[in-house]
Amino acid sequence: MADTALTSPLAHAAGRLAAATRGSGGAIRLAELPFLTQLNVRFDAKGPAAEAVGLALGLQLPLQPNTVVRAGELTALWLGPDEWLLVAQPGSERELESRIREAAGAEPVSVTDVSAQRTTLLVTGPRAVDLLAHGCALDLHPRAFGPGRCAQTTLGRTQVVLVARDEPRAGFWVLVRSSFAGYLADWLLDAATEYV
């Protein structure tokens, strides 16, 4: 859905993020990944819907807290024991939602489109961990937070969902509530002062 009429929460910051990326000489890369499909999915992980939904999605929703399962373009994040966030390419929310609802049939499943609720920041480069460590109390060392990990926590003074990308040193997705995105971009750019 490459709809040029859409305005993303960090459209106004794109130039500054790109300038910081250039200025860092490869140390960090900051960019918004706008409009990703995000579906909040909730159901009883032990109930009959679990298997059917897993089959329909082509991946098993993660049961291990704070982990991620990927299959193709689809990423499933553990948010709680009965709660997941599905992240997919822009524009696929309706198709995904109906796939889940059809698979679940009469079983109670909650699916909520939250694609605009949060936007996604890509934070990567050799200094990505150092940059996030300015405001994230979690241990982001590859030993503790390698590929396959995600976490809901705080960065600076706002809540975020952190996702380790699927290769070592590939950096992070930082999912942030859209209304906080401007603050977080300012915060990250300021934190990056030393690297640019």
Added chain:
Amino acid sequence: MLLIPCPWCGPRDEAEFHYGGQAHVPYPETPSTLTDEEWARYLFFRDNPKGPFAERWSHAAGCRRWFNAIRDTSTNEILTVYRPGEERPAPVKPKPVIPARPASEDEAALLNATPHPSARPASEDEALPSRTPTHPQGASPSDAGPGIPARPAFEDEALSGPTGGQGAEPPDGVEGAEPLQDGTGRGGGGEETQPFRHPTRGRITRTTPLTFTFDGTEYQGYQGDTLASALLANGIIQTGTSIKLGRPRGIFSAGVEEPNAVIQIEEPFPEPMLPATTVELYDGLVATSLPGQGRLATTPDPARYDAVHAHCDLLVVGAGPAGLAAAAAAARSGARVILADDQPEPGGSLLGTAEHLDWVRQTTALLATAPEVRVLPRTTVFGYYDDNHLLAVERRTNHLGAAAPANTSRERVWRIRARRVVLATGAHERSLAFPDNDRPGVMLASSARTHINRHGALPGRRAVVFTTNDSAYAAALDIKAAGIEITAIVDARPEPGEWADRAREAGIEVLPGHAVVGTEGDPRITSVTVAPYGESAGQQQFAVDLLLVSGGWNPVAHLFSQSGGKLRYDDELGSFVPDSGRQAVEVAGAASGVFTLAGALAQGAAAGTRAIEAEGYTAKAPRLPAVAAQPYTPPLHVYVVPGPSDADASRFVDLQRDVTVADLTRATGAGMRSVEHTKRYTTAGTANDQGKTSGVLASGVVAELLGVDISALGTTTFRPPYTPVSFAALAGRDRGVLSDPVRTTAIHEWHVAHGALFENVGQWKRPWYYPQDGEDMEAAVLRECAATRESVGFMDASTLGKIDVQGPDAGAFLDLLYTNMMSTLKVGMVRYGVMCRPDGMVFDDGTVIRVAQDRFLVTTTTGNAATVLDWMEEWLQTEWPDLKVHCTSVTEQWATVALVGPKSRAVLGSLAPELAVANDDFPFMAWRETTVAGIEARVCRISFSGELAYEINVSPWRARALWEALYEAGAPYGITPYGTETMHVLRAEKGYPIIGQDTDGTVTPQDLGMSWAVSKKKPDFIGKRSYARADTVRPDRKHLVGLLPEDPGTFLPEGTHLVADSVLPAPPVPMLGHVTSSYRSAALGRTFALALIKGGRDRIGERLYAPVGDQLVPVTVASPVLYDPEGARRDG
């Protein structure tokens, strides 16, 4: 920062959690059957035990799950956690108390400070110093086991810090063997401008001279100097006057313990109260001496400050011999290690004694290349908090002066979470209380040695040494070797032992059993009076410019004490040492009371090894230097030096606070019986040095005065920070625009571009009003109100909280949550609802949309969105887990525009061709899906103003386009953007309350006149039982009513009280209530207010009085609905 273990996410910072009160207090099954007393007990009564307490917590900033925790309320320790519905576990024991020095028996022998023949070799499985190839000073190789020195503490013993080597081994590389020529006024070989500079000693860079200014005079120093050492090299020892008595004071130490030389930096960064002994010299430094007190800068600090979080398996605090050994043991194991030290380079006391610097260099190189080791120089660990959370401040660019790069933070706060901690923080030498012990030229003995060996700065020419222990001998011998004449060593001990012999061999006169009983000087010391210990006869005088003092050593136990560790008095050492603690911490080296170099090295290596092996790594025995054995004679524990009592001479205990033995005597005379008392009575120990050199001395003096043992008296409490930390560093980047998040809507930039002023609502920036040319707020709001009531206005309402409630039991759940019935709402319709707490008081309100049979969209007030969602989750997870319903925040999923006014239908109709906008097709409190300006939208017919109005919800990605389309389509009607102030006026004219403004947590829906919104049919909902309590049916409860000042131009400030009479009676004046909202109304052509007034609805028409300033303003009580009471405008 406490770590709380979430049952799902594991340990997280306590800041991610919300407290939920006592656990296992279930909501009563049928509240209606309870007596008032039983219900009140459920509402208001909770246990408050000391000790284990079961309570509820929510991982609010994480997985949002509620769980139970058992917390010891006296220690804050979380003993266990469990999920809702799980049984409370059997009693859980708190963490055991662990010794600060958990040495094995063998190691204990090794670490003992007192040499005794029964010392046994360390066992082979201990990670102890490996043998080094050379054995200076006759250490016997034959005693050694394979790879392990047999009796390293004693056979190879050398003394570090307190009892550092006597210079038998030449310090690495440099030796100023030639004595200085006395009386020339110039240091031997020293530069012309720096007469007290040693020609070769010191770790300064002589090729990098630096220019600095002190008290208006320009001086030269070198890179590697401190301000104190550079002043000493220039012959300056006095650095100010004392705070209370104005007595001249000089440089007293060489480190953070400095009580006297506290100076003001003027340029380049103005900063007050810095110890000159800790200020690294830089070119262009301008400093001034202080009369005991500094001045804050009056201009903003241009520097950048920041903070980072760090995690490690092992944090070693202090890079002296013990700390370096601990880090070296862990370095190649793969464990993540942080070594923090407050000096520019590692080495600790070895830098001051100039011993084993090769080992320091090699170990530093090893650490620099170890992959997971981070060495933080210039970093002071200043706070030790719960769960091994330690704060440190790194001084990153201070030493660069004006050359500091602008993009590098000047100071950085490290928030370190360590699995294990080794504290190797060393010891501070302490002073003695003898008459006139405060003159410039009185200096701690080891500090003089440090100034010489680290900086090549000679503190004087001719010295007397006054000591109670061995350590000053090593210092004296080394200082003499550097060219300062040691006139005499005055030792309080009658038999000083072998060290005295060595001193005599070196040509120094030793006076055993003597004490210093007075000094002369103006202001710098010129002579010292010495007498046999405890006697007034037999006095001798020595002409000197330096008096070097050693009253013993205090282990730096500050951080251990902050960690919750207990100290104990060690009789042998005469000081307080770490004893036992609750956290995963060990203390090594002088900080633990081990004052031998060999002991400190061995203990450090063993502590580092134990720490990382406990974390599953394998340590490698580090290479440790071989150290020479040293003689030992026990110290004498002296605090107040006995002698002739000279009424005029003060014996200072706390130099920085000017507290003397006489002051402490007055304190105990006034009845003070503990050091905490005397501290507060005299202020001893409260200056910014926090009594580092004086604290134990004060304890000793008070013990003597009270006639008790010092061990019974203890010390004052150590609290963070260990050394002063600037507020700027603590604030870091949380300043200015980053001090708190700013939340903005998708239309924010339009508001900015159109001149809106903003109001903070929670963290949101909401347009407040849009002043046009020359308008003040009053004019702008009157214009916005009039335009909206007369034609059409629009407002960005995106900040309202929105929660998607889904599931077969969604209706049943909302029926429990709201006071009115929600399950009967039809799909396609909207209902207003009120939410209350169990005590019946209003907590939030908003509209509820039924999206589908099992799906609702709930809106909340802007500031309460997160609280309401948490509230829903709390009830679902902890009380009604069987309800099949899920709640998801969608606040930012939708942008909302309120389109309001009689012309709103025309504007909407022009943009929504598919929507039948006629009143019959689209009635009040209905919603429709359609497209508006080509954008998919959900349009609700709801009104917060009494006018015909719509709320148009669209994707925020297209909200700006919608807004601009409305602006264009509304132009023919003069569509007017309006802000929160106009919204407030319009709703108040209709008597619609704003929760949190017109309510305060003590107001029921009935008080607000909303009995219609309280269901009488539902068997129960949250709050229902409370409406039958006697308190909620009182006739004199405060009701929300309107108020009309009799003069229609008089404005009542919000918060104004109301009284019954036109003349105030004698106090206490009976108050009837207060104004909650007050405005000027365009529609009414007058001012009006809303107020909460006792029995207000029964007073409608009554005249009351509002005290405003010194006037009593007459007002008339009215219905809260002042505009269009018939509701004629709702449908346009």
